[in-house]
Amino acid sequence: MNGVHDLGGLQSFGPVRPEPDEPAFHDDWERRTLGMTLAMGALGLWNIDQMRHLRESLPPAQYLSSSYYEIWQQALEDAVGTLGLLDDPPEGVHARSAEELLATVSARGSYERPTSTGPRYAVGQRVRARDLNPVGHTRLPRYARGRVGTVVAVRGAHVFPDRNAVPLGQRPDTAPEWLYTVDLSGRELWGEDADPTLTVSVDAWEPYLEEAP
Amino acid sequence: MGHDHDHDHDGEGTAYSSLSPMDARVRALETLLTERGLVDRAALDAVVERYEKEVGPHNGAQVVAKAWAEPDYRRWLLEDADAAIASLGHVGRQGEHMVAVENTPERHNMVVCTLCSCYPWPVLGLPPVWYKSPAYRSKAVIDPRGVLADFGVTLPQDMQIKVWDSTAEVRYLVVPMRPEGTEGLSQEQLTALVTRDSMIGTGLARAPHEVSA
Numbered sequence: 178m179n180g181v182h183d184l185g186g187l188q189s190f191g192p193v194r195p196e197p198d199e200p201a202f203h204d205d206w207e208r209r210t211l212g213m214t215l216a217m218g219a220l221g222l223w224n225i226d227q228m229r230h231l232r233e234s235l236p237p238a239q240y241l242s243s244s245y246y247e248i249w250q251q252a253l254e255d256a257v258g259t260l261g262l263l264d265d266p267p268e269g270v271h272a273r274s275a276e277e278l279l280a281t282v283s284a285r286g287s288y289e290r291p292t293s294t295g296p297r298y299a300v301g302q303r304v305r306a307r308d309l310n311p312v313g314h315t316r317l318p319r320y321a322r323g324r325v326g327t328v329v330a331v332r333g334a335h336v337f338p339d340r341n342a343v344p345l346g347q348r349p350d351t352a353p354e355w356l357y358t359v360d361l362s363g364r365e366l367w368g369e370d371a372d373p374t375l376t377v378s379v380d381a382w383e384p385y386l387e388e389a390p
Numbered sequence: 391m392g393h394d395h396d397h398d399h400d401g402e403g404t405a406y407s408s409l410s411p412m413d414a415r416v417r418a419l420e421t422l423l424t425e426r427g428l429v430d431r432a433a434l435d436a437v438v439e440r441y442e443k444e445v446g447p448h449n450g451a452q453v454v455a456k457a458w459a460e461p462d463y464r465r466w467l468l469e470d471a472d473a474a475i476a477s478l479g480h481v482g483r484q485g486e487h488m489v490a491v492e493n494t495p496e497r498h499n500m501v502v503c504t505l506c507s508c509y510p511w512p513v514l515g516l517p518p519v520w521y522k523s524p525a526y527r528s529k530a531v532i533d534p535r536g537v538l539a540d541f542g543v544t545l546p547q548d549m550q551i552k553v554w555d556s557t558a559e560v561r562y563l564v565v566p567m568r569p570e571g572t573e574g575l576s577q578e579q580l581t582a583l584v585t586r587d588s589m590i591g592t593g594l595a596r597a598p599h600e601v602s603a
Binding site: 182183184185186187188189190191192193194195196199201202203204205206208209210211212213215216217220229232233241244245247250253254257262263266270271272273274275277278279281282283284285286287288289316317318320330332335338356358366367371372374375376377378379380381382 | 410412413415416417419420422423424426427428429430432433434435436437438440441442476481482483486487489502504505506507515516518519520522523524525526527528529530531532533534535537540541547548549550551552553554555556557558559560587592
């Protein structure tokens with residue numbers, strides 16, 4: 178989706194302002210929002226890509242004027258509402274205990290999945306990021322689309338977000354695609370005035386890429 | 391800031407009468423989810439405490455100091471960060487596919503997530519507000535030297551800058567350069583030199599004189 182969450186390369190947001198004392202939370206509700214997001218996420222009613230898509234689907238003005246935990250809270254409320262969890266709690270789904278939840282967040286998960294196909298691209302190969310503009314969730318940033326780069330790593334076959342982020346309540350498609358790290362030069366991305374020392378890499382699934390000369 | 395803390399003019403405590411709109415919203419959702427048996431308050435408290443108090447940049451600093459001190463560990467970390475980091479017990483959510491990238495006199499690394507807030511929680515804890523801000527996410531990929539200037543850091547003009555945009559579930563940990571004059575320090579003393587920002591790439595490791603009292 179071409180949304181305002183896809184921020185790479187925009188120039189109108191001013192300087193980065195680190196906070197001097199930098200509290201982990203700026204209000205107690207932020208703690209509760211984080212906790213609820215993790216606790217509800219652990220119930221398996223949605224996956225990480227569905228939740229990301231809910232967040233990035235907020236109206237642009239709301240997204241940009243919300244703090245990050247406000248965005249999380251809004252998306253959580255949207256998910257709860259869409260699934261009707263308050264009116265009609267799903268049978269057999271019950272709150273994780275403290276012990277269960279801590280075990281879940283401390284577990285060694287993986288997004289890698291077995292696949293019967295080999296990777297189409299190899300380290301060192303030139304590839305072009307395809308010009309894709311899907312209305313659903315995607316993880317290919319706009320600044321990379323159409324640009325040519327070099328594969329620098331093959332990361333294995335991973336769950337493909339574009340198919341995993343099905344509408345809430347539908348069964349996700351976790352069929353994996355090969356994942357690559359692709360280097361793009363600053364000049365390729367930003368033109369001849371770009372910093373000549375700059376390289377930017379994106380992690381791109383195979384369907385995002387095509388062969389380049 | 392929390393309105394429930396700000397209105398305490400007479401020192402008597404008036405929190406009950408001044409919930410902010412966000413406080414009220416978040417408490418309402420927590421109550422409703424708890425009543426329906428989807429969330430357990432003790433689990434919420436436990437998971438928030440885990441991320442507020444236990445998981446943090448001290449984990450990453452331990453990894454970096456060990457890599458500085460032990461060449462075998464450094465090699466392992468650069469080849470198989472998942473295993474090398476897990477060997478120190480730092481595993482869990484948002485650290486499923488770790489990659490360590492090393493700063494050298496020729497190349498400086500910086501990590502961003504332009505699309506949301508991807509961040510290696512097991513080694514760095516929760517991301518700071520600036521990391522999730524539009525200012526950082528937009529600027530890091532087009533003007534990383536400008537970002538560094540916002541943090542008061544200037545690098546040589548001919549140093550290569552590599553920006554890793556975390557667009558998949560791969561999570562990057564920057565291994566900053568070991569400061570000069572630290573040959574005699576223990577791993578524990580080295581740990582104190584490794585700042586959170588130096589492991590994101592918006593800062594450098596501290597010199598010994600910057601931390602000594």
